[in-house]
Amino acid sequence: MTAEGHQGLRVVPGTDGDRDAGFTSYVAARRPALLRWARAVAGDPHTAEDLLQASLVRVLPHWEGLREQAAADAYVRRTITRQHVSWQRQPWRRDERPTEVLPEPVTHRDEPHAEDGLWGLVLGLPAQQRATVALRFYEGLSVAETAAVLGCSTGTVKSNTSRGLAALRRRATDVALAG
Missing domain, CATH: 1.10.1740 (Rna Polymerase Sigma Factor; Chain: A)
Structure with missing residues (x-):
């Protein structure tokens, strides 16, 4: 067949x-x-x-x-x-070097702008915290499911979630005070 x-x-x-x-x-x-x-x-x-x-x-x-x-x-x-x-x-x-002149950012209609609100703050998190916060709150996974996806312990997920949310709170407060 x-x-x-x-x-x-x-x-x-x-x-x-x-x-x-x-x-x-x-x-x-x-x-x-x-x-x-x-x-x-x-x-x-x-x-x-x-x-x-x-x-x-x-x-x-x-x-x-x-x-x-x-x-x-x-x-x-x-x-x-x-x-x-x-x-x-x-x-x-590791050998990448920053340049003095940044290229103009490319924007796409189907994605939020990096500077817009909370998404810009999330993009500023370190990679592991960003992945953990995105899995937990963007994808809606549980702590155990997030640990399985990331290949780490549930304690690491909890720690990265806590640190990521604390950093987001600090940054959101800084933005609110500056604005």
């Missing part, structure tokens, strides 16, 4: 084409949510695009073992987060 797959390719059930078709369908349906997560982790839309693509490349060989969408979402989010941490450890990242 065969079926038409992506771009007219023939898919034979039980083959890699079948797996690839399921993966393609998943990515098409969940890409906006996964990209939002990558943006929350990376802090900028361009890095988020690269991060999502690199993570999806890593997920594809393991796709057959993921049966439910909830498990797939958690696995992909964890992969995105771990890929970002891995990138931050790369020597070429």
Whole structure:
């Protein structure tokens, strides 16, 4: 039995084409949510695009073992987060130097402006706190679910959440006093 797959390719059930078709369908349906997560982790839309693509490349060989969408979402989010941490450890990242002249920021209609309200404050958090706060309050995950996605203990999630929220409170107060 065969079926038409992506771009007219023939898919034979039980083959890699079948797996690839399921993966393609998943990515098409969940890409906006996964990209939002990558943006929350990376802090900028361009890095988020690269991060999502690199993570999806890593997920594809393991796709057959993921049966439910909830498990797939958690696995992909964890992969995105771990890929970002891995990138931050790369020597070429440590050697980056700030420039005196910053390029003009690119704005996109489908994302909040970095300077706008709370989102700008969240983007200013360190990566681990930003990921924890985004998972807990943007994605609505529990402490245990967040720990599973980040691959850390629940105590680390609680600590990062507490520190992240404290930093957001301080920054929000500073903004309110300055304005």
